[in-house]
Amino acid sequence: MAIRSAGVFDVSFVQLVLLVLIFSALSLVQCTTDSSDVQALQVMYTSLNSPSQLTNWKSSGGDPCGESWKGVFCEESAVVSIDISGLGLSGTMGYLLSDLVSLRKFDLSGNNIHDTIPYQLPPNLTSLNLASNNFSGNLPYSIAGMVSLSYLNVSRNSLSMTIGDIFGNLAGLATLDLSFNNFSGDLPISFSSLSNISTLYMQNNQLTGTLNVLSGLPLTTLNVANNHFSGWIPRELSAIQTFIYDGNSFNNGPAPPSPSSATTPPGKSHNNNNRTHRPSSRSPSDNQSSDSDDGLSVGSIVGIVLGAVFLIALVLLTLSYCIRKNRRKVSGTRSSAGSLPVSTNNASTEMHEQRVKSVAAVTDLTPPPAEKLVVERVAKNGSIKKVKSPITSTSYTVASLQTATNSFSQEFLIGEGSLGRVYKAEFSNGKIMAVKKIDNAALSLQEEDNFLEAVSNMSRLRHPNIVTLAGYCAEHGQRLLVYEHVGNGSLHDMLHFADNGSKNLTWNARVRVALGTARALEYLHEVCLPSVVHRNFKSANILLDEELNPHLSDCGLAALTPNTERQVSTQMVGAFGYSAPEFALSGIYTVKSDVYSFGVVMLELLTGRKPLDSSRPRSEQSLVRWATPQLHDIDALAKMVDPALNGMYPAKSLSRFADIIALCVQPEPEFRPPMSEVVQALVRLVQRASVVKRRSSDESGFAYKTPEHEAIDMSF
Numbered sequence: 001m002a003i004r005s006a007g008v009f010d011v012s013f014v015q016l017v018l019l020v021l022i023f024s025a026l027s028l029v030q031c032t033t034d035s036s037d038v039q040a041l042q043v044m045y046t047s048l049n050s051p052s053q054l055t056n057w058k059s060s061g062g063d064p065c066g067e068s069w070k071g072v073f074c075e076e077s078a079v080v081s082i083d084i085s086g087l088g089l090s091g092t093m094g095y096l097l098s099d100l101v102s103l104r105k106f107d108l109s110g111n112n113i114h115d116t117i118p119y120q121l122p123p124n125l126t127s128l129n130l131a132s133n134n135f136s137g138n139l140p141y142s143i144a145g146m147v148s149l150s151y152l153n154v155s156r157n158s159l160s161m162t163i164g165d166i167f168g169n170l171a172g173l174a175t176l177d178l179s180f181n182n183f184s185g186d187l188p189i190s191f192s193s194l195s196n197i198s199t200l201y202m203q204n205n206q207l208t209g210t211l212n213v214l215s216g217l218p219l220t221t222l223n224v225a226n227n228h229f230s231g232w233i234p235r236e237l238s239a240i241q242t243f244i245y246d247g248n249s250f251n252n253g254p255a256p257p258s259p260s261s262a263t264t265p266p267g268k269s270h271n272n273n274n275r276t277h278r279p280s281s282r283s284p285s286d287n288q289s290s291d292s293d294d295g296l297s298v299g300s301i302v303g304i305v306l307g308a309v310f311l312i313a314l315v316l317l318t319l320s321y322c323i324r325k326n327r328r329k330v331s332g333t334r335s336s337a338g339s340l341p342v343s344t345n346n347a348s349t350e351m352h353e354q355r356v357k358s359v360a361a362v363t364d365l366t367p368p369p370a371e372k373l374v375v376e377r378v379a380k381n382g383s384i385k386k387v388k389s390p391i392t393s394t395s396y397t398v399a400s401l402q403t404a405t406n407s408f409s410q411e412f413l414i415g416e417g418s419l420g421r422v423y424k425a426e427f428s429n430g431k432i433m434a435v436k437k438i439d440n441a442a443l444s445l446q447e448e449d450n451f452l453e454a455v456s457n458m459s460r461l462r463h464p465n466i467v468t469l470a471g472y473c474a475e476h477g478q479r480l481l482v483y484e485h486v487g488n489g490s491l492h493d494m495l496h497f498a499d500n501g502s503k504n505l506t507w508n509a510r511v512r513v514a515l516g517t518a519r520a521l522e523y524l525h526e527v528c529l530p531s532v533v534h535r536n537f538k539s540a541n542i543l544l545d546e547e548l549n550p551h552l553s554d555c556g557l558a559a560l561t562p563n564t565e566r567q568v569s570t571q572m573v574g575a576f577g578y579s580a581p582e583f584a585l586s587g588i589y590t591v592k593s594d595v596y597s598f599g600v601v602m603l604e605l606l607t608g609r610k611p612l613d614s615s616r617p618r619s620e621q622s623l624v625r626w627a628t629p630q631l632h633d634i635d636a637l638a639k640m641v642d643p644a645l646n647g648m649y650p651a652k653s654l655s656r657f658a659d660i661i662a663l664c665v666q667p668e669p670e671f672r673p674p675m676s677e678v679v680q681a682l683v684r685l686v687q688r689a690s691v692v693k694r695r696s697s698d699e700s701g702f703a704y705k706t707p708e709h710e711a712i713d714m715s716f
Contacts, residue, residue, distance in 0.1 A: 033065040036099040037079040044094035053087040078102035086110035093118050095683045116464055127151040137464035139164050141527050153177040164462050165190045177201040187213050393459035394471035398478050438479040458556035465520040467553040486543035486551045507649040509548050510605040515682040516550040522675035525591045535589050537597035538578045539604050577611025581667050592669035599664025603627055608642030631658040656685050
């Protein structure tokens with residue numbers, strides 16, 4: 001019996017061990033984190049400068065779910081929540097956040113994270129908290145696609161520019177905190193779509209305009225204190241439980257009734273988004289009238305209905321007659337236009353512009369409300385059609401722009417392109433802008449008709465590396481665009497004409513310029529819907545501010561030069577040194593052609609040479625043809641580098657930069673990478689590069705330094 005018992009014990013023990021091992025293996029399998037989540041967290045950890053506060057985090061390898069990385073919470077193998085708030089973290093957020101597709105809560109508040117908020121955020125978040133950091137730039141447009149978002153807090157940062165019209169699909173958003181930033185401009189019209197918003201904080205910004213867009217929202221808490229709001233406070237907002245509005249310039253006295261409530265047709269409810277309004281008081285006579293209506297006979301009701309139908313029919317016939325008569329007059333005027341003197345045509349144009357002015361509420365410096373403007377246009381067949389164009393930028397008068405540019409004098413001229421000249425404009429309020437005066441000869445009749453649509457689309461482009469379209473003028477046959485002024489000249493001038501300009505462009509500065517413009521193109525190609533093709537990407541259109549941050553200009557102007565017009569497109573692209581092979585052969589221009597042009601600009605940054613330079617030997621006149629065969633030869637690459645850098649660059653960074661160029665300038669468009677991949681490659685390069693000086697005694701190699709106590713990373 002003893003022997004048998006021992007045998008049974010041995011078997012039972014073995015079985016128990018096997019069960020423990022099986023369950024351990026199963027738990028390990030369950031804890032293995034999704035590879036995309038792991039990679040995104042690794043990049044994020046490196047971007048945050050690998051802080052010791054993030055215990056168990058790793059820059060390579062590791063299992064966030066199985067190893068309990070600090071602040072990371074999982075469901076099975078997916079990361080669903082990251083809360084690393086208040087840890088004193090620095091650096092940036094990383095560039096692979098969009099791979100965290102299962103992430104619901106993301107809290108980085110109370111740190112010291114800087115740079116712009118990445119444009120590709122986790123797409124399925126319900127809660128995003130970036131409060132109390134050092135973020136700059138504006139809100140990324142990718143927020144517009146985060147339809148599950150219910151909580152968004154970006155307060156106490158350095159965010160600027162307009163808020164952005166990105167809330168149209170965020171019906172579930174309940175709390176929005178934009179307070180203590182530098183946001184400016186009017187409130188976006190898409191705020192009206194926030195049908196579940198209860199808490200909205202916007203205090204301590206530079207916001208302007210009225211609060212009208214908020215009047216239909218189910219708010220219980222609203223703080224708009226210390227801004228530049230004006231006009232009347234809508235009556236509906238007075239019913240909000242907590243409403244703080246001091247520190248603004250609101251009109252005194254009760255607000256007039258809103259146009260929507262004053263003109264609501266019979267049978268339509270005054271309620272908006274099921275918001276409860278206070279019932280209006282009624283007089284005794286109103287009640288008597290209502291009671292008498294209840295007692296009307298059937299004959300009386302039939303008589304009233306027949307009378308109403310007769311009156312409506314009479315009104316419709318009258319309107320129809322007037323419209324037909326009007327059309328005959330317009331048609332008669334158009335058919336005899338050829339025999340009219342020139343002055344009559346001018347008068348007709350002025351009358352047409354007056355109609356546009358009356359609808360668009362044109363002012364000198366005050367922007368119109370961000371709403372759909374109904375613009376009347378006379379078509380080629382003489383009929384009048386109305387086109388709705390949401391234009392959010394300021395409408396200027398010709399007179400105001402003439403005053404600001406001293407009648408477009410030569411001393412105010414700062415540039416010239418295929419569409420016209422650019423002038424510096426100095427307004428009486430001290431604001432300095434840049435005005436592009438479009439040459440009418442560069443536009444066909446059809447393009448003139450579509451000018452306001454192009455302005456509408458350009459006015460919605462919002463990115464820290466894109467020059468903002470601040471306003472426009474469509475008056476007296478003039479077509480002008482008003483941009484924010486970037487005061488340090490263009491990259492082209494700094495590289496090729498400035499006496500010491502290229503010396504100011506250190507290697508790190510050049511990489512940052514490449515990264516900033518790459519982000520601008522990524523936004524145009526992959527964030528905007530539909531994609532925006534630049535078609536005139538060149539160093540002359542990359543403007544630099546005082547801190548050498550790049551700002552891409554002329555975005556959206558391709559709409560005024562359609563791709564079907566070979567001749568006009570050629571003018572748009574400018575120097576053939578930037579144009580892709582497929583464009584030169586067929587006149588076809590796509591986002592991949594922009595990628596090629598970007599590669600040419602990177603070559604300019606690398607070599608300091610112009611894309612086409614007839615002063616050089618024939619074999620070196622075309623920068624791409626001369627440089628491309630040498631991009632993978634380290635010795636030849638060293639000789640290609642801009643002498644103005646004086647050898648100050650890291651070897652691996654230079655090699656990676658050349659690899660990116662080689663991908664971008666490939667002859668076949670399908671082999672060129674999308675701009676998002678270019679951005680990722682440049683971000684990795686920026687994170688790892690350090691300024692070095694090439695050893696003067698070693699002509700064939702490079703020396704590079706790393707900070708003390710830091711391992712040398714050979715992977716980039």
